[in-house]
Amino acid sequence: MKAIIMTATGGPDVLQLQELPKPTIRQPGEVLVQLKGAGINPVDTKLRTRGTFYPDRSPTILGCDGAGVVDAVGREVKNFQKGDEVYFCFGGIGGPEGNYGEYAVVDHRFIAKKPRTLSFAEASAAPLVLITAWEALHDRARIQPEDTVLIHGGAGGVGHVAIQLAKQTGARVCVTVSCEEKEELACSLGADHIINYRQTDFVEAIMEWTSGKGVDVVFDTVGGEIFEKSCGAVAMYGDLVTLLQPSANINWNTARARNLRFSLELMLTPMHRGLISALEHQADILHCCAELFDSERLRLHFQQTFPLAEAAAAHRLLERGGMMGKLALEMG
Template sequence: MKAQVIRSFGDANVFQLEDLPVPRVLAGHVLIEVKATSVNPIDTKVRSGAVPAVSPDLPAVLHGDVAGVVREVAEDVTNFKQGDEVYGLAGGFKGMGGALAQYMLVDERLIAHKPKNITMEEAAAIPLVTLTAWKALFQRAKIGEHDEVLIHGAAGGVGHIAIQLAKWIGATVYTTASNQAKLQIGKDLGADVAINYKKSSVQEYIDRYTNGKGFFTIFDTVGGQNLDNSFAAAAKHGTIVTIAARSTHDLTPLHSKGLTFHVVFLLLDVLNDTHRKELGETLKKITNIIEQGKLKPLIDSNVFSFDEVTEAHQYLESGQAVGKIVLVNKW
């Protein structure tokens, strides 16, 4: 089979097209003919060598998000059969082959049947960002109907999904973005209030929307300086969840406000054998929400082929993408 392989960690030029053996099916696994994948920030970090704790041994095939068709199943697999269309966050990390290949061997616990009302390309954009947003909002922040939540990064991969999930559960959603186009995306996705953080200071928007008390629940998908902004925007005894905490911060606001602070790093669940079943079960719930028309991925207008993986990584790292970057297998 054809595959995009890296033999060393580095910049986006490390990918090279190679012929590899088709993986043999193992117990509890299925072989997928890959139709599409998407690139996430974690994929670029793995490629660069920045996260050795979760990186596969070299040479490696990267990318976790996958959508495709089941071509072979192990004898002990009963939930899937040959010809099923499936999707999931299923590899590309330590001990697991990735999606940048014609075929991918996946643990059946990490996939679900593809929603019937979306394309393979859309399905490939769903798993990592949606499972991340689900864990952040419902398992960590525990938001519910009538809650208010501030979601940073309206047009980002995780942010745009988080807005839709929060609205699905019945919350009131405030979101931030850097320009009018991204603010409109947030509104179109269901956000009740969209805030231009370049034109309104934290103090200005908490005064305007919370009477100066701050937000009780904040989901920060941006990190860096914005995490400090989240500390400043939080109400006393509030909860902050982040997916980007690889930075140094003064934690005094957490103490002075009595805040609860959570970090979500979804790959820990992917790599932990005891957590995989939960991911697959959650993906089934997500499938139902998608088929109800309550959730849809935002796909960047630039769609790449597997032969253009270098360009796809460079585009993500440029910061110009809106929503998710998808790659289609044309081999």
Template sequence: MPEIPETMDAQVIREHGEPDVFEAAELDVPEPDANEVLVEVAATSVNPVDTKIRSGFAADIGAEFPAVLHGDLAGTVVAVGEGVERFDVGDEVYGCPGGVAGTTGTLAEYATADAATLAHKPASLSMRETAALPLVSITAWDGLVTRAGVEPGEDVLVHGGTGGVGHIGVQLASLEGGVVHTTASTDEKRDLAEALGADYAFDYGRDVADYVEEYTDGNGFDVVFDTVGTGADNLEDSFEAAGLKGRVVSTVSHGPVDVDPVHTKGLSFDTVFMLIPLLHDDHAGRLRHGEILERVATLVDEGDLRPVLDDVDYTLSEVSEAHRRLESGEGVGKVTVRVE
């Protein structure tokens, strides 16, 4: 059994605000309850929901102060609670077990996790690469495989094809046999999207009717996956881009939206919010997260799926800078934080 210290280094927030609200803290190492494991955290990643909780925009789903943020982790199991059968001490794992109310965050040297939310780490990736995968992979899988049910030959539009969720979505849609189209803001990002499997990548600012005509002969897309969600505008663009009886799935839908096209085109519309099983103690949903991540790990180790990491590598003490990097929009790929 590894020796587990009584205390650990962590980064916490004691109020909402700009990235500078993070501060170093020494906390007690938590003990795993029944059906939980204790993970020595090697790395985590920054997701938009983390910045929203920090800023107070999503304060209602955050933990009580002093709060340890972040949900993604990659690390090693160092203790196992009663009832855990899938993992042993020494197993390398990954998942998104916390960072919201009622759970333990991962901006710390150790974190407890519901074993159901975890999977065995892809053998072919580093801890830092692995930490980039959990939340975005579950979201993209739910959106494109489960909700939209992409089928071979279908025209698929992924808004934001090089973002955290989008770059996994492009790869999954391609693996499902879709003809993948995606929007991106720069030539560099469009080249990356095509390298990941997009058949067509174009500027996000193009007129919707223009690219629907060019790429679908005016028929519209069978599936539209909106990972951008910049207010109602992008969602309304998604409805416009969808063809008759198309499927639209959004990961971030806010504000009043004109839903007339949903009715007149016979669209199906769905949303994905992968934190629901964590916020509502949904055991079946948590188990499903672990199952998705096991399948993702297989795809990664078979060479069919890969995370894209931003060039800048941050440590635990630099988490404020990591949040600034994500919020700047200048990064390409997932922003990660090494804890080890």
């Protein structure tokens, strides 16, 4: 099969198209998927430049997200059959088990039927951001109807999905964005209040929006100084969930005085640690989201596809920053 591999860390040019043996089913619960698309995520570029979770395993095929058609199933697989269209988030964090290629083998417990209303490219770009947003809002913050929620980076890959999931719960949603185009996207997705953080102090704007109370939940997809500053925008006994590791020199006084509850969200942990029940939960999330897509209650803001051979160009575009919408590779 054709696949994009890397044998060393570095810039996008370390991604090389090569011919590799087609993977085979080795366990009775596995599924062989003929991939039609692979999502491109920021974690891919970080693993490419900094190294993977398994630096001793080479070559590496990147790509956590995939979508395609079931080509074969192990003897214990009952819920999938040859020809089924599926999508999943598994692999791509080190070694040859990634999705920048024409085939992948995945445990049947970790995949879900593809949304009928999405193309393979669109479906392949969705799993990581869907799982991240869902876990952050539902599993970490335990969002409730009528909650007020601030989502930083509301036009980003995770943020634009989080807006919609929060609205599905019945929450009132405020987002931060950087420009008018992103304001328009956030508004079209249902955001109730939009703050251009380059023009307005978001803490002051939140206090005005909530009549001085603060929001029940802040979902931080940006990190850095935004995390510490966000403590002043959360209501007493509220939740702050972040995707990034907080700085070691944060002043926690405001957070302590407000009795805030903090959560860290890294959706790759179950894959890295082999947490089977958590991986099954992530597949359940994808199943729920497929129903939301197909009932037109959820949409993916998709920007562009690249042929598999142009993975390096896709990485360059993503690393340029300021992008709206998701990217994916297409396999022939």
